């Protein structure tokens with residue numbers, strides 16, 4: 355089951371959980387959605403094909419592309435691939451990720467630019483909004499399999515924050531929406 359918390363901010367080995375020792379702040383999936391716009395769905399990774407639940411979600415949201423990725427340290431170009439995932443970036447399209455095996459850490463920035471860590475395990479599905487900065491790390495077991503879905507042809511291009519991509523329209527749109535929502539929630 356997913357667990358979500360504010361990262362301790364350390365740059366040390368990201369395969370470790372990085373839960374702050376003092377006053378850790380955990381979030382519920384609803385609080386995660388309200389803060390950054392990521393939707394979390396529990397989907398049975400053993401039966402989702404027969405039940406047609408992923409296909410239904412894809413159809414509802416207009417997805418046409420799907421593939422599977424097994425992320426581990428012996429895959430082709432593992433070092434390069436994992437370094438790419440660990441670099442803060444966003445994509446132009448919304449995407450779906452369903453974990454079917456293993457565990458990993460998906461980190462996202464909150465509207466105040468703090469890292470929120472999402473610990474995903476088997477049966478966790480995330481709907482990741484376009485324009486949202488994120489990064490990914492395996493945990494210490496370094497083995498995770500995921501089904502990925504894209505709305506159109508897969509557009510894997512990562513827009514890395516260090517390259518100065520804040521002015522891209524998709525990023526501005528995401529930030530505007532999420533900041534307004536965040537302010538509104540904070541007022542309550």
Ligand SMILES: [Fe+2]
Nearest residue numbers: 443445488512
């Ligand atoms: Fe990404």
